[in-house]
Amino acid sequence: xxxxxxxxxxxxxxxxxxxxxxxxxxxxxxxxxxxxxxxxxxxxxxxxxxxxxxxxxxxxxxxxxxxxxxxxxxxxxxxxxxxxxxxxxxxxxxxxxxxxxxxxxxxxxxxxxxxxxxxxxxxxxxxxxxxxxxxxxxxxxxxxxxxxxxxxxxxxxxxxxxxxxxxxxxxxxxxxxxxxxxxxxxxxxxxxxxxxxxxxxxxxxxxxxxxxxxxxxxxxxxxxxxxxxxxxxxxxxxxxxxxxxxxxxxxxxxxxxxxxxxxxxxxxxxxx
Numbered sequence: 001x002x003x004x005x006x007x008x009x010x011x012x013x014x015x016x017x018x019x020x021x022x023x024x025x026x027x028x029x030x031x032x033x034x035x036x037x038x039x040x041x042x043x044x045x046x047x048x049x050x051x052x053x054x055x056x057x058x059x060x061x062x063x064x065x066x067x068x069x070x071x072x073x074x075x076x077x078x079x080x081x082x083x084x085x086x087x088x089x090x091x092x093x094x095x096x097x098x099x100x101x102x103x104x105x106x107x108x109x110x111x112x113x114x115x116x117x118x119x120x121x122x123x124x125x126x127x128x129x130x131x132x133x134x135x136x137x138x139x140x141x142x143x144x145x146x147x148x149x150x151x152x153x154x155x156x157x158x159x160x161x162x163x164x165x166x167x168x169x170x171x172x173x174x175x176x177x178x179x180x181x182x183x184x185x186x187x188x189x190x191x192x193x194x195x196x197x198x199x200x201x202x203x204x205x206x207x208x209x210x211x212x213x214x215x216x217x218x219x220x221x222x223x224x225x226x227x228x229x230x231x232x233x234x235x236x237x238x239x240x241x242x243x244x245x246x247x248x249x250x251x252x253x254x255x256x257x258x259x260x261x262x263x264x265x266x267x268x269x270x271x272x
Contacts, residue, residue, distance in 0.1 A: 001270055004261040007036040007079055008189060008245020013045030015132035017250020020045035021052035028056050030259035034266060036079050038063035041095035042130055043088060068172035072163060075189040076175040080269045082183030091178045096130060098168035103131045105165040113156060115145045133157045134253050173211040180212050187215035187243050191231055192222050202234060209238045219244030219262050241268050
C-alpha cells in the first residue's frame with residue numbers, strides 16, 4: 001500500500017505552532033495522505049488529530065518522538081501506537097513532569113547569561129501544552145536577545161553547557177521497548193543530526209536494531225541526495241523500513257521544515 005506520507009510532525013501538544021487538527025488540515029492541503037503526529041514526549045494530541053483526519057480523509061497514525069539519554073540528537077519515533085497505550089502514557093507522564101520542572105532551570109540558566117525571561121510569557125506561548133525550548137527561543141527573539149530561533153539554539157539552548165540542566169530522558173533501548181510494548185514501530189529519526197562518521201552511525205543502527213528498532217528516517221529536509229542514498233542502503237543492510245518526515249513545527253517555529261509528502265510503501269504500518 002503506497003501513500004504520500006509525512007511521518008514526523010508536531011503540534012501545540014508539544015512545541016508546534018498549530019493545533020493537532022490544524023496540522024492535519026495543513027497536511028491535507030500539502031498533499032499528505034498519511035500523517036503521523038509525533039509530538040515530543042506526549043501523545044496528548046493524537047486523538048484530536050485522528051478525529052480531524054477521519055473528517056478530512058487523511059489517515060492519521062498515533063505517534064510520539066522520544067529523546068534518548070545517550071545523545072541530545074538521538075531521537076526515536078514511535079509510529080502506529082495502539083489506543084490507550086498505558087506503557088507509553090506512563091513514560092510520557094514521567095517525561096512531562098521532568099519538562100515541567102526543567103522550565104524553571106531554563107529561566108535561571110538564561111538569567112545567568114543576562115537574558116531575562118518572564119516564564120508566564122513562555123507558558124502563554126505554549127498554550128497549555130508542554131513548555132519546550134522553542135517557546136523560550138520565540139520569546140528571546142521577540143525581545144531582541146537573539147535575531148532568530150537558530151541563534152537562540154546555537155548560542156544558548158543547544159550547547160554543551162546547556163546540557164547540565166537537561167531533563168530526564170530514557171535510554172534508547174527503553175524508548176524502543178516502550179514503543180513496541182505500546183503496539184508501535186520504532187524508527188530512528190533524522191540520523192544526519194547525530195553528525196556521526198559512517199562507521200559509528202552503522203554501529204549505532206546495529207545496536208538499535210538489536211534492541212528492536214524497525215525503521216530509519218531516510219527522507220528528511222536536511223538530508224542531501226547523497227545522505228538519502230547512504231541511509232537507504234543502511235536500511236536495506238539491516239532490514240529496516242524506510243520512512244520520511246518533515247519534522248514540521250510550523251513556519252514561525254521552523255520555517256525550513258514544510259510538509260514533505262513522500263510516496264512510501266506503508267503496508268508494514270497500516271495492515272496490522
